[in-house]
Amino acid sequence: MEQVVIETEFITLGQFLKEVGVIDTGGMAKWYLSEFTVIVNAESENRRGKKLRSGDIIDLEDGRTFKIAQKD
Template sequence: MNQISISTEYITLGQFLKEAGIIDTGGMAKWYLAEHVVWVNGEEENRRGKKLSPGDTVTLADGTEFEIAAE
């Protein structure tokens, strides 16, 4: 499982996608979430503003898993 460390209380799903290198710009988040299935803590999620906190997991359609960790 990959880890993304954050230094703030939370990060949005759109910011996460950019930070993880899945998309190039924040503006691509809406398109990516419309075209690809993403699960947050086992539930399908398509809101780019969804808040992710340390301990949350994000799973992409290809099975790649990420864990949000505190810095």
């Protein structure tokens, strides 16, 4: 499981996908979420604006798993 550290209260799913290198631009988020399965906290998620907070677990279709962590 990889950890993604955020400095703000939350990060959107679209921002997260760009941060981890799954997509190149924020505009690709809508397309990516319509073509691939993304699981957030054991539930399928397709909203690019979904707020991810510290402790959230994200599973991508390519087998990678991420955990959101708040910067201390």
